[in-house]
Each structure stands twice: as structure tokens, then as C-alpha cells.
Amino acid sequence: MSTTKHASPASFEGTLRDMWETRPVRPRSGGKVGGVATAIGLRYGVDPILVRVAFVLAALYGGAGLVLYLLGWLLFPKEGDPVPGRPKPPPEPTSSTLAVFLVVLLIPSVFWLATSPSIIGLAVGLGAYYLLHHAYGDRGTPSTATAAAPADATTEVRPDAAPTEQLATRTPPSWDPLGAAPFAWDLPEPSDPEPPEPDRATHRWLTWATLVLAAFAGGLTSSLGAPLHISLAFALGVVGLGMVAGAFLRSGRGLFVAAVPLAAVAVLASTAPEDVDVVDDALDERTVRPATAEELDPDYELSAGTITLDLRELQLVEDEAVSTAATVGAGDIVVRLPEGVDTTASCHAEMGDVRCLGPSVEGTVDRVTTDLGADGPGGGQLVLDLRVGMGSVEVTRG
Template structure:
């Protein structure tokens, strides 16, 4: 990396928060709203969008300044080279995101970055040919005079290209300004076409909203929870997709405020949702040999739960509830304990021995007797979407 890195400043005009998106959009010559939407979406993936915006605030100086803000906050970095400061700042933010994000980043940021590239930067280098500028009255008069000298075979003007023969333009020996517009200097000013913001893309937005609501309704009929948050998320996704699709052709009026309002509504519903906490996200691999070590309830929002109960010993009946919203549950039943499995799967697959069931609203009970009069382990598995595998 060169020491004289290009300075991308944050403008004071047109900035909504800190001017990071406005400065990057000015350098890349794209719509700043496209970058703002990408930052907001990336903020839901482990705080990646907030980390990226924070890096911009620390590394991009204000317009009219040249020193990075991080050098003012941390004076000992002034002796570092620019590449070192940039790498250290980005590395520190990446570490912070990794420590504070429990579920990882996943594929979402890749899709967001691809959408920003596809709709914002694709074919950006292919400049469209611009129409030639309108000649001034003096240039029109000069061109007409050169053509007239060529028609009169004036020495030195033989190479001037003559226009295609049309109706009589000239009156000898001079041009009549009333009949020849090419030499008139009192032409009315050229009318510049004002690009009006079109309302037609709102039809696309309404259609996408309808598709999103239809998908939520169908998922509700299939047994998935069709909560108000799901409908608000469908509307937000439809409006955000319309913003991306109309980034090049022109955003319709009021679409951006409607998207922002939808995002606020969805965020408020997410914070006050009555569906209960989603639970942790990740993987759980445990092996239990006694009832004291085994919890009564295991709840995960998304991920994999793998329990090895083959060496479990019980002196009395015991219940175990496993609740997972999306993911997989793998159970290895105890050898010397009678087990009863009560499962409920809204959409997914159930495997036990040679029995395999898949579909929606899978409900059933399995009993694995190990002896008469022994303690019983009752396992209840509640899974919204995914797979349950049981081995004995």
C-alpha cells in the first residue's frame, strides 16, 4: 500500500449522520442512499454495518482537513504510516465484531455487498456517449460562413465538407437571416428537459409487497408463526428491494421515507415482540451421565443441538424439554433407562431407526422400553424448522 493513500473526505453538506456514505458516494459517483441502505442491512449481521461505518468515521477526515480522526483520538498513532493505521483500525473493529457477535456473520453480508456492486457499480466504467453540446450562435454563424466560402470556391476552403443538397438556402450574394436559421443569433434559449421523478416504480413496490404478504400467509397456513413482525419484515424487504432495483433508473417519490418508516416499525416490533426471546444461536454438543448435570430445558434460536445420553443414569423419572426454532436436534438415547420421546415439528424431518417422516406439522410419540419399573426419561422436542435424529 502506498504511503500517500487517496484522501476520501466526509462532506458537511448532504450528510445524514457523519457523512461517511456521502463521502464514499461522491468518490464512487453513486447514489449515497444505496450505501446507506447497505450499512443499515449489514448492521443486522453481527453489527458489521456499524463496524464499517465506525471505520469510516475514524479514517475519513472532514472536508477541508487531511488528518485522520483516529490520529487525533490516539496521538501515538501519528508516528505510524498510513497503511499501518488503516490496517490496525480495521483489524481492531473486526476483532470487536467477532467478540460481540454470537451467531457469526454468515452469508447475508456477501449478498448485500453483491447487491451493492450489481446495482451501484456494475457497468459503471462503461460511459454512455453524451450528445454533442449545442453550438453557440457564433459557432453556427462561423460554420455557415465556411460553408458559403466553400460553395463560392474561395481559395483555401476547398476541403470544407458541403452539406447534402437540399432546398435553396442562400440568396445571392448574401444569406437572408430571416430564412436561414444557421446565421441567426437571436434564437430562443434551448429548453432543458427536466427529469421528472416517476411514480410508475411504485407499482413494482406494491407488487413485491403483495408477494411478501402472500408468502407470510402461506407460511402461516403451513404452521409457521405468521406474526405482525413477519408482515412488517415482508413489507420492509419489498420496499428495500424496490430501492435497489430503481437505483439506476430513478427512485420514485416518497419511497425512501416509506422504507425508513417500515424499518423503524419492524425494529420496534422486534424489540417488543411477544413471541418471546429467540434464544442463543450456535451449536451445543453435550454428554450427560447424571440427572444433576442435565438441565430441564434447552432452548436455542437457531443452530444445532447434539446430546449424548447413552451413559445417563436415573434414580427417578426426569423430563427434558428441547426447543429450537430453526436447526437440527440429534439425540442418542440412554442404554439402561426407558425413554419416551414426544416431538412436534412444524416443518422438517424426523428420523428414528428405520422410520423417516418429513413434511409439516409432524407430531408423534416414541417409546423405547429398557425394563419394567425403571425410571423414565421423558423428552419433549419442539422444533419449528429443521430435522430431528434419534438413535438408540
């Protein structure tokens, strides 16, 4: 006799099989579009609003959320049509007409998954669903076990026996060992009251920690020169991960309040024209070659990129003084000085490399250097204020 081996429910194969056999059932009422988010929420005991927000966040990553929702709509069965007086009907598979329609929508949607963000969003979504089932797979499924009566609770009773004889042949239940209340022997055995569920930690720190990390992620990408909608997308990704963690820890509902307006601003920023970017000339390279003091602006600024001040052709009359400043968030500042102009350069870098009319210094540098040129004092005076957040500052002659 041969036996068939099944994967353990704790194994990866067993979890996948259980995910399919006990997949969520789309309800007939309560769903917003196809009932996918409501089905997942009812199946695993999580708030459907968090599931809907997760789909919206995933949709921002190359449409991965839309593909996942369509797959759930196609693969999740629908709640059967109830019939009065009959037991709950089994779930019904997706109708053929709706299945064809969903497949037609999925075909162009799959082409959106050719970019890295969409592939990452799809992988994160499937991984989150696997972890959700692995942690809460025992929720939302009716128990098929039935409590059996003890074997020695009753003995065989003849239908033709008299009522007093039937009572005499029955064994009293455990709650009435003296047989004082035979009229109540047919009642079910009393059960011990269920112990109260222990209080769970609210994990309120999750919301604030997620918002701080989201702000850091958005600010970091913005300082590196990323467009506004990309920075917001990174922040939304952190908020989405916080929501996934909150689904397991039963916390983080406050993240929904932050995710909705953040997603709206990200969508608007992604559709805005390129010339309406709040980042001023991000990732730009600006080169300035003034010949006179009038052609030299008092200030140059970039969020990210390189500013080159080529001042080798700058002509200043005797005792003429001119000053200018350059600021770069992330990038480089390069200054080329004329031979005979007296120069005072203030060079500052939060993190990077500074070569300010002298040897190179790395780290956090704040240096002021005065150089009178090869001909000594005279020939005009130039004052420079150069600042970079992360990058390098270089000031040289000629």
C-alpha cells in the first residue's frame, strides 16, 4: 500500500498550497470595486482600509498594485448566492465573462512591469501577502471539527422501553452524578468560560517612527537631486512598509491619514511640467565666464550638480572690489581665478573634499584663505563665499 506525502503546513510548499485552498472569498456586499480588499480583510482579520491603501501605494510603483488587484479579482472566488432555509452555499468561481474581461485588462497591465520600480512593487506585494497568510492564515476559516459526545455518556436505549426504564438505563452526565435532574440530561455539557484575551501592546511608536523615516527618505533623495515626485514616492514606500508592519502589529492606522494626501501630491507632482519643478535646476551643470564685474552675479545656487566659475578673463580696475557666492546641495564647486586679483575665499563643506587655494582637506571643512596672487597686492579684490552640503570645493589660480 502506497502513501502520499504532503508538505508540512509550516513549509513553503505547504503554505502556498494552503494559500490557494483557503484563499479569500469576495463578498457580495461591502466591496468597493471587485471586493478584493474586503475579501483579504475578512479572511485575515485586518482592516480593509489598510488593504486598500496598500493597493494604492503599490499602484504608484509602475502599476504593480493594479496588476495585483486584477489578479485577486480573477483568482478569488465570489460568495455564493444565499438561499433562504438552506446552509451557506459554497463560493462560486469568477464568471467566464468577467474572467475574459479581466484577462484583457491584465495583458496591457503586464507591460507596465518592465521597469524596476514596478517589479519591486510586485515582489513586495506578493511577499507581504505571503507573510500575512503565514502569520494569520488560521483566521477567517470556519472550523470543521465537531465536538463528539463522550462514549460512556449514554447507553443503548430500546425504543419500546418504558420511560422510567429508559431513564434507569442511561448513565448520568458528569455534571449530575447523583441523577437528580434526569429531565435536563439532554442539554449540552457546560463548558468552562473562555479566558479573556490578553491586552496587546498598541505599538503607537510605529506611526511616529514610520513618519520620521519617510521624511528622512524623502529629504535624502531630494538633497541628492531627485525630482519631487520621486522623493515623494520614496516617502510613500516607507509609509507603505509601515502599514504592512502595522497590519501584523495591529497598529499604524494613523499612517492612512498621512498616506492619502502624500499620494495625492505625488500624483500631481508626477504630472506637472518639468519647468515647474521646485528643485532649482536639479542635477545641472552651470559654467560662468564673466569678463567684467557687471557680468558676475552676486549669488549662484544649485540643489545638485556642478557650478564652475571660470574667472580667468575677469578684469578688475585698481582698488575695485567684487564679491560673489555659490551654494550646491550635493555636487561640486570649481573656481578658476585670474593671476593678479587679490582673493579671499571662504570654503565650507558639510561632508566632502575642500581644496581652497591650498592642500586638499576631507571631512567637514570650514576654511578661509587669502591669496594676493603672484604680483602681490593690487589688481582688484575678489571675495568668494563657497558652500557645499555634500561634495567638493576647489579654488585654484589660472
